[in-house]
Amino acid sequence: MVVALGLGAACSGAASPPAPPPSPGQQAPAALAAPAAPPQAAPRQAAPATGAEAQAFFSGVDRDLRALRLRSARAAWVNQTYLTDDTDALAASAEEEMMAYLSRTMKAATRFDGLALPPDLARQRTLLKVSTTLPAPSDPAERAELAALAVEMTSLYGKGKYCPKGKLGQAARAATGGVSAPGVATGSAAAAGAAARGGAAGAAAPKCLELSDLSEVLRTSRTWDELLEAWAGWHAIAPPLRPKFERYVALGNKGAAEIGFPDVGALWRAGYDMTPEAFEAETDRLWGQLKPLYDELHCYVRARLRATYGKDRIGDKAPIPAHVLGNMWAQEWSHVYALMEPYKGQPSLDVTRKIKAKKLDEKQMVSLGERFFTSLGFDPLPATFWERSLFKKPVDRDVVCHASAWDVGDRDDLRIKMCIEPTEEDLITIHHELGHVYYYHQYHELPILFQSGANEGFHEGIGDTLALSVTPSYLKTLGLVDRVPEDEKGLINFLFKKALDKIAFLPFGKLIDQWRWDVFSGKTRPADYNKAWWALRLKYQGVAPPVPRSEADFDPGAKYHVAAGVTYTRYFLAHIYQFQFHRALCKAAGHTGPLHACSIHGSEAAGEKLRAMLSLGASRPWQEAMQAMTGEREADAGAVLEYFEPLRRWLKEQNKNEVCGW
Structure with missing residues (x-):
């Protein structure tokens, strides 16, 4: 479920904003606060718009959105942590209220198009135009239907x-x-x-x-x-999600047309301080830089899986069956590392085993992440974070376990929602979610339209940037690895395992929204949803379904972000930005060795540079925020290639006798 503003919940993918979850066994609240006051629409008048009028208008927008965001956030939090028909209805009502407000206000704001405004108001005008990822039709019945669909799809997924x-x-x-x-x-x-x-x-x-x-x-x-x-x-x-999704597309596109966009996908692509066409070309450019490295990784992994499962199941130049890569969507492959570890006998990188041996509970794992941020000079998490977050899957009710970070309203009410397991994967995810939380904390006093990342990829990239500093040396200080790999073999093991997550993810990160852009634009018709999905997975990932699929299936809906309406290119960008951010922060920390060996843990100088960028929120175009952090105004995949250069050379040598590609 997702309305707008980049507000409220973020990450591994939630969407609408969040309220305290009921304790186990409690009933969910029966009602929320009173509805918001009517939005402050600009009056129609013959006289030209003035700067004073614009100032008053955006002050009203700021006031109204704060109230709406708080109600929407509370409803969404209760719904996702207590899935019932009643909480679905409450969340849908709050969703509809936000949709109605944004629909009216975005249209009213067109009165100020062409008016020279002070920079802060001009920026708010720009952001308001792209402040929703699910534009609603003005017809009340259709708007209510769209809000209900958004909630129902998320709820059905959570109950699956x-x-x-x-x-x-x-x-x-x-x-x-x-x-x-x-x-x-x-x-x-x-x-x-x-x-x-x-x-x-x-x-x-x-x-x-x-x-x-x-x-x-x-x-x-x-x-x-x-x-x-x-x-x-x-x-x-x-x-069961398929007919709901088809209707969701039709209604969303109708709403997009009413606010001046060809379709919902064009609206999504417009939120990056460049035209939708330029942004799509930008994602193609970045993927083109990284595809050769992915192809080498795919070739090596496929050969090792063939050795395990046989040539009759995984051919010489064939896509990899989607079910043998250790992840439900074949988006990250680190769980098959043991099948293809480059060099046996090196120091163990099995952090999961150590977490379990130490019997770390959920809060202790989150505390490890918090300590990383405080070592950079950030504030400790507030007491309310520990009281209101959901760290463990309840045994008495359905919840949406997909990890997400929340700021409930504009009050610095920070939380995460996550069904934490004692694994390395979840330890890394905790660092990612806390990256969102600390981003929220740095910008929560800005005007509401600025309370977001410089773009969606920034928000997703920050937590992962910090996780890149979770190096073997750092893990050793935590007692989560016994020895640090010190020779070339140990380095290749480390980089290979990291690539199974970071590089393996890239094509998946790109194709999710490519599929939806094509759906929203009409290029992919409802009759071809599943066919088009697997065509893109083959093209970008070199992955194929393990059993025949048809249009009776709806495999995109088995991914949370599709069911919940969460944009996904943010993750593709984040997997590139994080290395660019990491390179800049390592320089600030005084690191002089290879990029993969750097940990900024304990560097207040790096923390100061990070805070300076986070505190901007969305108040400046992302290119300026990038420059503030890195000194560069463009996204640069070169930092990814620099980080993995030793592995790239090794993979090319290993693949000499393989027929790569698919």
Whole structure:
């Protein structure tokens, strides 16, 4: 679910803003605060608009949006941490209220087009035009329908479950002593409830599996059929979303047309201080710089997977089946590292094993992330963060476990929502989410339209920038690795594992929105949704479905960001920006060695440079924010290539006898 403004929740992908979750066993609040006052629309008049009128208008927008954001944030937080039909309705109502306000206000603001304004007002005018990712039609019934669709898709995704048969079902029965009901729970509350109750009266409770359970299978199993069942089981939750998504596209496009955009995708691309066409060309430019490195990684990984699963399943010049890469969407591959570790016998990089051995709980893992930020001179997290965040999956209710960071209103009410597991992946995600949180903290006193990242990629990139400083040397200080790799073999192991996340992700990060841009523009018709999805995954990732797919499937809907309407190019950009940011901060910290060896942990000089950029929020075009941090005005994939240069040379040598490509 996502309305607008880049406000409220961010990251690994939430969207609308957030309120305190009910304690386990409590009822969710039955109502929210009173509705917002009517928006302050500019009056129609024959006289030319004036600067004073514009000042009064944007002061009213700031006041109104603060109130609306707080209500929307509270409704969204309660909904995502307590998924019921009632909280769906409350969130949809708040969503609709925000949509209605923005629709009227964006149109009213056109009165000031062409008027010379002071820089801060001119910037607010620019940002208001692109302040929503889901523009609503002016028709009240259609607006209400669109708001409900946005909430329903997120809720259905959060409730999705698969009730297994086959080997997964046997494992579930062994674990629970119950009887697995065959088939798939569609994600509806009724279906989920029936599955949890075991179906027929008197039947033993089955073990129906949620996304976290199925993802664990993808991470840990190396049995082809188990992986296949887990992959297909989760993707089977998505078809009920398809008609809702189709209607969501139609209504969103109608709303976009009313505010002067050809379609929703053009609106999304307009939010980067350049034309939509220039921005799309920019993403193509950056991908072109990095594709050769991805191709080398793909070639090496495919050869090692072929050695595990056989040439009959993974051919010489074939795409990789999507279910054998350790991740439900094949977007990050580090969980198959053990199958293809370049050099055995090097110091262990198994941080997950150490986290479990130390029995670190959820709050202790978050505290490690907080300590990294305070070492740079940032404030400790407020007490309310620890009281109001959701760190652990509740056992008594459905929640949206997808990790996200929140600022509830403009009051520095900082939180994260995350079902934390004791893994290295989640430790890195915690650093990422706290990057959002500290970004919120630095700009929360700015005018509301400036309370966002310089662009969406900046917000996503900051946490990952800090995570790049989680080097083996730093992990050793935490007791999470025993020895630091010191020779060339240890370095290749480290960089290879890092590339399985950072480089493997890049094409996936680009194609999600490429698919949606094509859908919104009409290039991809509803009858071809799934066909177009897999065509892009083949083109960019070299990944293919492990079983035949058809238009009866809706595989894009098995990805949270599609169901929740969260833009995704932000993550592609973040995976490039973070290395550019890292290079600049390492320079500020006085680091002189290879970029991959740098950790800014403990450097207040680096922290000062970081805070200076964060405090700008969206008050300046992103090119100026980039310059403030790095001294450069363009995105530069060169920092990624510099970081991974030793690995690139090694991969080319390893692939000499391989037929690369697909």
